[in-house]
Amino acid sequence: MKNLFILGNWKSNKTTAEAVLWQQSFVKNLPPVPEYITIILCPAFHHVPVFAHKSDAYVLGVQNISLFDAGAYTGEVAASMIKDDVTHVMIGHSERRKHFGETDEIVAQKVKRAVAAGITPIVCVSSTGQAKQLSVLAPEFTNSGLILYEPLFAIGSGKSDSPENANAAAGEIQQIFPSAPILYGGSVTHENVKGFTDQPYLSGVGVGGASLDPDKFLSLIRAVLS
Ligand code: PGA
Numbered sequence: 001m002k003n004l005f006i007l008g009n010w011k012s013n014k015t016t017a018e019a020v021l022w023q024q025s026f027v028k029n030l031p032p033v034p035e036y037i038t039i040i041l042c043p044a045f046h047h048v049p050v051f052a053h054k055s056d057a058y059v060l061g062v063q064n065i066s067l068f069d070a071g072a073y074t075g076e077v078a079a080s081m082i083k084d085d086v087t088h089v090m091i092g093h094s095e096r097r098k099h100f101g102e103t104d105e106i107v108a109q110k111v112k113r114a115v116a117a118g119i120t121p122i123v124c125v126s127s128t129g130q131a132k133q134l135s136v137l138a139p140e141f142t143n144s145g146l147i148l149y150e151p152l153f154a155i156g157s158g159k160s161d162s163p164e165n166a167n168a169a170a171g172e173i174q175q176i177f178p179s180a181p182i183l184y185g186g187s188v189t190h191e192n193v194k195g196f197t198d199q200p201y202l203s204g205v206g207v208g209g210a211s212l213d214p215d216k217f218l219s220l221i222r223a224v225l226s
Contacts (some may be wrong), residue, residue, distance in 0.1 A: 007204065125148070
């Protein structure tokens, strides 16, 4: 059985109280999950204390990291500041590339920060070109991270890519990074998830909208287990 990763990306959502309720409901209702499946939860920074060191059912990630190390960078969270609380960090999500001007160079620099802090980078790409740039600009990534492939049209649109297309793109990315697990993201639901996890080049999924409700996210995990 290949290793599978199910990543929940909450994006910019939820109060602390809402996160507490989600965490409690999720841990209470999660069925036994075999070792080959890793659930990576990526809520917002202020939710980290709600999730960190509270359960073995999941590992914890965040959705972004500072370009800089700790210091005089108002409003930023450096990798070295959260290395004791999270194991993973998403870097270069297309929403960060679009709304916050993150370039391939910035993504590469953030990957270096994460790797230096011992945090596993999950680099988001929407094309094989971005994966190629990553291999050139951040060779540190090669043996340390995961790729989350998300075609732009599929994100938040309710129109996922086909499992076959996603697998073909993942196959190309796998040639660039032979040992990196490659996940698909973009309108993944409990109804379509199995089509993606069954593909030979896909090692899991990134889930945005369908991770916000614990029951929906649990249905999705149950579908993967079925
Ligand atoms: P979506 O988001 O599942 O809501 O399409 C996926 C993502 O952007 O990570």
